[in-house]
Amino acid sequence: MHIPDGLIATGQPTSITIAIAMWIVSMAFLAWSWKKAKTTYKRGITALLAITSAFVFAAQMINFPITFGTSGHLVGGTFLAVLLGPYAAMLSMTIVLLMQAFFFADGGILAFGMNVFNMAVIGGLSFFLIKLFTKDPTCNHRRFISSVFVASWLSVIFGALLAALEVSPAFAGGFIVTVPSMLFYYAMIGLGEGTVTALLISSIQRMQPAIMSGLKMLKDGTRL
């Protein structure tokens, strides 16, 4: 889902405007999450933040095949959000994206704002969806894990929808062609995302429930 600079048509004002606008929007979200992450900071998150970011980087390298000669990989936004809380998750994913763009040319520089929004910001915001789904006090483990599945699927769908709109100026057919085709592939890739995220969260919750800061924010009603 990483948008390369090659898809930003430098000759087209719309394309450039979208890229710059997404930079500004993403930076605003990062500034907000920075402030909030500082206030909701929990001791002992240092190692967790570093390790989960590193894991997400590694996991994103492994593309799994879906149908029609196409592949996808875990994005990990919802995974980070459940473990770290929404704000630290946005910052953590931004670090992954920054390293990918700078060292590996995976995702562009002009397109960085778009990629941060589509993956880091949306991933972090998916936390609030889980919070909404699990608000009911009778919420059990199965419901929590199903919420994780749905939220991660939706985070991929929303990310893909936005990516489709953002790159549409580069396509002769515009968003009429990009939106349906992107949603078609990412609806499937999202199932992989949902399954992997739900399995990971479920097993971490069983083995190391104490480390899930994000989960604690959900449970103990930390003011967000």
Add this chain to the structure above:
Amino acid sequence: MNKKPIVVAAIIVFLAFFIPFASNNPDGLERVVETFEVTKQAPLWNGIMSDYAIASIGDSYVSTLLAGVAGTFMVLIAGTLLAIALAPQKTKSKK
């Protein structure tokens, strides 16, 4: 937390194991770009290890694995710095 090295080792084992199975097919976005035959612009920046490979290493498995391990450590360092920057100033954790 003494588990950090173990988890990092586990991430490297994860990469070493899964890299050969990783699909080389285009991802969803790349597929859409190919389908509609969009001509891409030249990239602004080619990265240092573009396509998760170290150019000087011929063997693609070794090259991708080393690039992946290098990336994992760089994210680890950047993540640690971020977490330190987020920590409140006065609570100097005493260990």
